[in-house]
Amino acid sequence: MRVDKFLSSMKFCTRKQAKSFLEKHEFMIDDKRILAQNHSFDPNLEKVYIDKTYIYYEFPIHLMLNKPKGYVSANKDEMFPCVTDLIKEPYQRFDFSIAGRLDVDTEGLLILTTDGKFLHEITHPNYHLPKVYEAHLDQPFYHEAELLSGVTILDGKQNPYVAKALEIKTNEHIVYITIDEGKFHQVKRMFSSVGYKVLYLKRIKIGKLSLGDLKLGDCQKIERRDLVD
Numbered sequence: 001m002r003v004d005k006f007l008s009s010m011k012f013c014t015r016k017q018a019k020s021f022l023e024k025h026e027f028m029i030d031d032k033r034i035l036a037q038n039h040s041f042d043p044n045l046e047k048v049y050i051d052k053t054y055i056y057y058e059f060p061i062h063l064m065l066n067k068p069k070g071y072v073s074a075n076k077d078e079m080f081p082c083v084t085d086l087i088k089e090p091y092q093r094f095d096f097s098i099a100g101r102l103d104v105d106t107e108g109l110l111i112l113t114t115d116g117k118f119l120h121e122i123t124h125p126n127y128h129l130p131k132v133y134e135a136h137l138d139q140p141f142y143h144e145a146e147l148l149s150g151v152t153i154l155d156g157k158q159n160p161y162v163a164k165a166l167e168i169k170t171n172e173h174i175v176y177i178t179i180d181e182g183k184f185h186q187v188k189r190m191f192s193s194v195g196y197k198v199l200y201l202k203r204i205k206i207g208k209l210s211l212g213d214l215k216l217g218d219c220q221k222i223e224r225r226d227l228v229d
């Protein structure tokens with residue numbers, strides 16, 4: 001990677017400002033001071049220090065996050081805080097994409113990644129990655145068979161669409177539902193199509209990865225193998 005690309009992707013300055021940034025700051029790769037913005041290096045193998053401070057870099061980085069209610073699954077929003085505001089050091093300088101958004105009032109497992117290929121792999125419908133949600137309903141649940149055989153809902157563009165649950169476990173008002181798609185408000189719409197209102201929704205598992213005891217609002221680095229085989 002070129003030094004100017006490194007500086008801009010890590011939000012120290014724009015590519016245009018790189019030349020003057022390198023003059024004003026001591027940019028070291030391992031033990032060599034670098035002044036040329038077009039110098040190429042491998043930030044996964046070589047260590048960067050700016051003004052004697054080590055700059056953590058890694059690619060790819062995948063995070064799991066326990067999203068609280070009230071946060072939007074976005075990088076920028078006018079009204080609500082964003083899930084990316086919850087990212088802690090040393091990951092704050094990286095640009096994360098959100099894999100499989102959750103509604104603002106939904107809690108639970110969200111995956112963020114710096115790797116476009118991995119994002120595609122876990123969000124593309126062809127991969128059928130199962131996701132498990134815990135839904136708290138307004139009344140005891142008796143419509144398992146309908147959801148397992150498929151119900152017609154409207155997608156985000158108001159097109160009718162058959163959605164199926166892969167598995168359902170019920171405990172009166174609380175239902176654990178597994179789906180392998182991610183249409184707009186899919187879980188709420190599936191329950192609504194058989195007469196139930198979802199009062200609380202939490203995603204607890206994606207692929208092989210469970211939310212476990214990750215605290216609400218916390219994030220943790222994961223590896224690809226934690227999620228998929």
Ligand code: URA
Nearest residue numbers: 102103106185187188
């Ligand atoms: N289905 C929903 O209805 N909402 C979510 O946030 C996720 C899945």
